[in-house]
Amino acid sequence: KNQVEQSPQSLIILEGKNCTLQCNYTVSPFSNLRWYKQDTGRGPVSLTIMTFSENTKSNGRYTATLDADTKQSSLHITASQLSDSASYICVVSLPESNDYKLSFGAGTTVTVRA
Amino acid sequence: GAVVSQHPSRVICKSGTSVKIECRSLDFQATTMFWYRQFPKQSLMLMATSNEGSKATYEQGVEKDKFLINHASLTLSTLTVTSAHPEDSSFYICSARILDVDSPLHFGNGTRLTVT
Numbered sequence: 001k002n003q004v005e006q007s008p009q010s011l012i013i014l015e016g017k018n019c020t021l022q023c024n025y026t027v028s029p030f031s032n033l034r035w036y037k038q039d040t041g042r043g044p045v046s047l048t049i050m051t052f053s054e055n056t057k058s059n060g061r062y063t064a065t066l067d068a069d070t071k072q073s074s075l076h077i078t079a080s081q082l083s084d085s086a087s088y089i090c091v092v093s094l095p096e097s098n099d100y101k102l103s104f105g106a107g108t109t110v111t112v113r114a
Numbered sequence: 115g116a117v118v119s120q121h122p123s124r125v126i127c128k129s130g131t132s133v134k135i136e137c138r139s140l141d142f143q144a145t146t147m148f149w150y151r152q153f154p155k156q157s158l159m160l161m162a163t164s165n166e167g168s169k170a171t172y173e174q175g176v177e178k179d180k181f182l183i184n185h186a187s188l189t190l191s192t193l194t195v196t197s198a199h200p201e202d203s204s205f206y207i208c209s210a211r212i213l214d215v216d217s218p219l220h221f222g223n224g225t226r227l228t229v230t
Binding site: 009018034041042044045046049087089101102104105106107109114 | 118120123155156157158159160186205207209218219220221222224226
Protein backbone atom coordinates (compact mmCIF):
# COMPACT_ATOMS: atom_id res chain seq x y z
CA LYS A 1 0.00 0.00 0.00
CA ASN A 2 1.29 3.43 -0.96
CA GLN A 3 2.32 5.63 1.91
CA VAL A 4 0.74 8.65 0.21
CA GLU A 5 -2.81 8.51 -1.13
CA GLN A 6 -4.38 11.37 -3.05
CA SER A 7 -7.99 12.11 -3.82
CA PRO A 8 -9.81 12.65 -6.00
CA GLN A 9 -7.96 10.99 -8.85
CA SER A 10 -9.26 13.68 -11.16
CA LEU A 11 -11.64 16.60 -11.14
CA ILE A 12 -13.08 19.14 -13.54
CA ILE A 13 -13.87 22.68 -12.47
CA LEU A 14 -15.01 25.85 -14.16
CA GLU A 15 -12.64 28.75 -14.56
CA GLY A 16 -12.80 31.08 -11.59
CA LYS A 17 -14.00 28.45 -9.15
CA ASN A 18 -12.09 27.07 -6.17
CA CYS A 19 -11.13 23.49 -5.51
CA THR A 20 -9.42 21.45 -2.83
CA LEU A 21 -7.23 18.41 -3.32
CA GLN A 22 -6.57 15.89 -0.57
CA CYS A 23 -3.49 13.98 0.46
CA ASN A 24 -3.56 11.31 3.16
CA TYR A 25 -0.30 9.86 4.34
CA THR A 26 0.83 7.15 6.71
CA VAL A 27 4.40 8.33 7.21
CA SER A 28 4.92 9.92 10.61
CA PRO A 29 6.98 11.76 11.46
CA PHE A 30 8.37 13.07 8.24
CA SER A 31 10.95 15.62 7.21
CA ASN A 32 8.66 17.67 4.98
CA LEU A 33 5.58 17.47 2.79
CA ARG A 34 5.54 19.05 -0.63
CA TRP A 35 3.02 19.76 -3.30
CA TYR A 36 4.13 19.81 -6.91
CA LYS A 37 2.38 20.82 -10.11
CA GLN A 38 3.09 18.72 -13.17
CA ASP A 39 1.94 19.92 -16.56
CA THR A 40 1.36 17.21 -19.14
CA GLY A 41 4.63 15.97 -20.57
CA ARG A 42 6.72 18.12 -18.24
CA GLY A 43 8.59 17.65 -15.00
CA PRO A 44 6.98 18.58 -11.67
CA VAL A 45 7.43 22.09 -10.29
CA SER A 46 7.43 22.79 -6.56
CA LEU A 47 4.46 24.73 -5.21
CA THR A 48 4.83 24.47 -1.43
CA ILE A 49 6.97 22.82 1.18
CA MET A 50 5.86 22.33 4.78
CA THR A 51 7.79 20.87 7.66
CA PHE A 52 6.17 18.61 10.21
CA SER A 53 5.45 21.54 12.55
CA GLU A 54 3.85 23.85 9.98
CA ASN A 55 0.13 23.80 9.23
CA THR A 56 -0.26 26.15 6.30
CA LYS A 57 1.78 27.55 3.45
CA SER A 58 0.68 29.75 0.56
CA ASN A 59 2.07 30.39 -2.87
CA GLY A 60 -0.11 32.86 -4.74
CA ARG A 61 -3.48 31.23 -5.40
CA TYR A 62 -2.26 27.92 -3.97
CA THR A 63 -2.63 27.26 -0.24
CA ALA A 64 -1.48 24.04 1.35
CA THR A 65 -2.57 22.93 4.80
CA LEU A 66 -1.28 20.19 7.03
CA ASP A 67 -2.98 18.39 9.90
CA ALA A 68 -0.45 16.15 11.60
CA ASP A 69 -3.09 14.66 13.88
CA THR A 70 -5.20 13.29 11.06
CA LYS A 71 -2.22 12.83 8.73
CA GLN A 72 -3.85 14.86 6.02
CA SER A 73 -2.75 17.65 3.78
CA SER A 74 -4.83 19.62 1.35
CA LEU A 75 -4.05 21.93 -1.53
CA HIS A 76 -6.59 24.66 -2.16
CA ILE A 77 -6.66 26.42 -5.51
CA THR A 78 -8.42 29.77 -5.46
CA ALA A 79 -10.02 31.43 -8.49
CA SER A 80 -8.83 28.74 -10.86
CA GLN A 81 -7.37 29.62 -14.23
CA LEU A 82 -7.06 27.57 -17.38
CA SER A 83 -3.33 27.32 -16.73
CA ASP A 84 -4.05 25.47 -13.50
CA SER A 85 -4.97 22.41 -15.56
CA ALA A 86 -2.29 19.92 -14.52
CA SER A 87 -1.55 17.03 -12.22
CA TYR A 88 -0.88 17.93 -8.59
CA ILE A 89 1.37 15.61 -6.67
CA CYS A 90 1.77 15.28 -2.93
CA VAL A 91 5.24 14.14 -1.85
CA VAL A 92 6.31 13.19 1.66
CA SER A 93 9.98 13.18 2.59
CA LEU A 94 10.81 10.46 5.07
CA PRO A 95 12.98 11.33 8.06
CA GLU A 96 16.74 11.01 8.29
CA SER A 97 16.41 7.45 9.56
CA ASN A 98 15.01 6.56 6.14
CA ASP A 99 17.62 8.55 4.24
CA TYR A 100 15.07 11.27 3.50
CA LYS A 101 13.53 9.12 0.78
CA LEU A 102 10.56 10.57 -1.00
CA SER A 103 7.17 8.94 -1.17
CA PHE A 104 5.03 10.17 -4.06
CA GLY A 105 1.28 10.23 -4.36
CA ALA A 106 -0.28 9.25 -7.68
CA GLY A 107 -1.49 12.79 -8.22
CA THR A 108 -4.81 14.50 -8.85
CA THR A 109 -5.48 15.60 -12.40
CA VAL A 110 -7.24 18.95 -12.47
CA THR A 111 -8.96 20.17 -15.60
CA VAL A 112 -10.13 23.77 -15.65
CA ARG A 113 -12.73 24.58 -18.26
CA ALA A 114 -13.79 27.98 -19.57
CA GLY B 115 15.93 30.07 -10.46
CA ALA B 116 17.57 26.71 -10.58
CA VAL B 117 17.11 24.84 -13.81
CA VAL B 118 17.52 21.21 -14.64
CA SER B 119 17.76 20.48 -18.32
CA GLN B 120 16.89 17.06 -19.67
CA HIS B 121 17.57 15.90 -23.20
CA PRO B 122 16.08 14.60 -25.40
CA SER B 123 12.46 15.39 -24.66
CA ARG B 124 11.25 12.63 -26.92
CA VAL B 125 12.93 9.62 -28.45
CA ILE B 126 11.68 6.74 -30.52
CA CYS B 127 13.96 3.78 -30.92
CA LYS B 128 13.81 0.25 -32.19
CA SER B 129 13.76 -2.72 -29.92
CA GLY B 130 17.27 -3.87 -29.04
CA THR B 131 18.96 -0.50 -29.35
CA SER B 132 20.27 1.66 -26.52
CA VAL B 133 19.16 5.16 -25.64
CA LYS B 134 21.02 7.76 -23.59
CA ILE B 135 19.21 10.46 -21.66
CA GLU B 136 21.10 13.45 -20.27
CA CYS B 137 20.28 15.46 -17.19
CA ARG B 138 22.15 18.71 -16.57
CA SER B 139 22.00 21.19 -13.74
CA LEU B 140 22.43 24.51 -15.52
CA ASP B 141 23.20 26.99 -12.78
CA PHE B 142 24.14 24.93 -9.77
CA GLN B 143 26.22 21.93 -8.83
CA ALA B 144 24.34 18.78 -8.03
CA THR B 145 26.25 16.12 -6.16
CA THR B 146 23.13 13.98 -6.18
CA MET B 147 20.61 13.51 -8.94
CA PHE B 148 17.62 11.23 -9.04
CA TRP B 149 16.09 9.27 -11.90
CA TYR B 150 12.40 8.46 -12.01
CA ARG B 151 10.08 6.57 -14.24
CA GLN B 152 6.44 7.47 -14.65
CA PHE B 153 3.68 5.48 -16.30
CA PRO B 154 0.42 7.20 -17.33
CA LYS B 155 -1.73 8.29 -14.40
CA GLN B 156 0.75 6.86 -11.90
CA SER B 157 3.23 8.21 -9.38
CA LEU B 158 6.80 8.95 -10.16
CA MET B 159 8.80 5.89 -9.21
CA LEU B 160 12.36 6.38 -8.08
CA MET B 161 14.69 4.22 -10.12
CA ALA B 162 18.07 5.24 -8.78
CA THR B 163 20.06 7.87 -6.98
CA SER B 164 23.02 9.14 -8.96
CA ASN B 165 26.04 10.25 -6.96
CA GLU B 166 28.81 12.27 -8.54
CA GLY B 167 32.01 10.30 -8.76
CA SER B 168 30.59 7.07 -7.41
CA LYS B 169 28.24 4.29 -8.34
CA ALA B 170 24.54 4.89 -8.48
CA THR B 171 22.22 3.45 -5.87
CA TYR B 172 19.41 1.51 -7.48
CA GLU B 173 15.99 0.88 -6.03
CA GLN B 174 14.80 -2.65 -5.52
CA GLY B 175 13.64 -4.22 -8.73
CA VAL B 176 15.55 -1.88 -11.03
CA GLU B 177 18.14 -3.67 -13.14
CA LYS B 178 21.40 -1.80 -12.92
CA ASP B 179 22.76 -3.49 -16.03
CA LYS B 180 19.76 -2.38 -18.02
CA PHE B 181 19.59 1.17 -16.75
CA LEU B 182 23.17 2.43 -16.70
CA ILE B 183 23.73 5.63 -14.79
CA ASN B 184 26.83 7.77 -15.02
CA HIS B 185 27.40 10.92 -12.98
CA ALA B 186 30.77 12.03 -14.23
CA SER B 187 30.56 15.66 -13.19
CA LEU B 188 28.72 17.89 -10.76
CA THR B 189 26.41 19.11 -13.50
CA LEU B 190 25.72 16.03 -15.61
CA SER B 191 24.12 12.66 -15.03
CA THR B 192 23.18 10.27 -17.81
CA LEU B 193 20.78 7.35 -17.93
CA THR B 194 21.30 4.77 -20.65
CA VAL B 195 18.53 2.31 -21.36
CA THR B 196 20.35 -0.65 -22.84
CA SER B 197 18.80 -3.14 -25.24
CA ALA B 198 15.49 -1.36 -24.99
CA HIS B 199 12.24 -3.27 -25.30
CA PRO B 200 8.68 -2.02 -25.77
CA GLU B 201 8.00 -2.46 -22.04
CA ASP B 202 10.69 0.13 -21.36
CA SER B 203 8.52 2.73 -23.05
CA SER B 204 7.78 5.30 -20.40
CA PHE B 205 8.34 8.85 -19.22
CA TYR B 206 11.74 9.23 -17.57
CA ILE B 207 12.42 12.24 -15.35
CA CYS B 208 15.53 13.38 -13.53
CA SER B 209 15.76 15.72 -10.58
CA ALA B 210 18.39 17.40 -8.46
CA ARG B 211 18.47 19.06 -5.09
CA ILE B 212 20.50 22.20 -4.58
CA LEU B 213 21.08 22.28 -0.87
CA ASP B 214 19.75 20.25 1.99
CA VAL B 215 16.94 17.75 2.16
CA ASP B 216 14.41 20.47 2.98
CA SER B 217 15.07 22.34 -0.22
CA PRO B 218 12.82 21.57 -3.18
CA LEU B 219 13.74 19.14 -5.87
CA HIS B 220 14.18 20.65 -9.29
CA PHE B 221 12.96 18.39 -12.04
CA GLY B 222 13.88 18.14 -15.66
CA ASN B 223 11.07 18.23 -18.20
CA GLY B 224 11.27 14.52 -18.76
CA THR B 225 11.98 12.26 -21.70
CA ARG B 226 9.24 10.34 -23.44
CA LEU B 227 10.77 7.07 -24.60
CA THR B 228 8.91 4.94 -27.12
CA VAL B 229 10.41 1.61 -28.10
CA THR B 230 8.95 0.07 -31.23
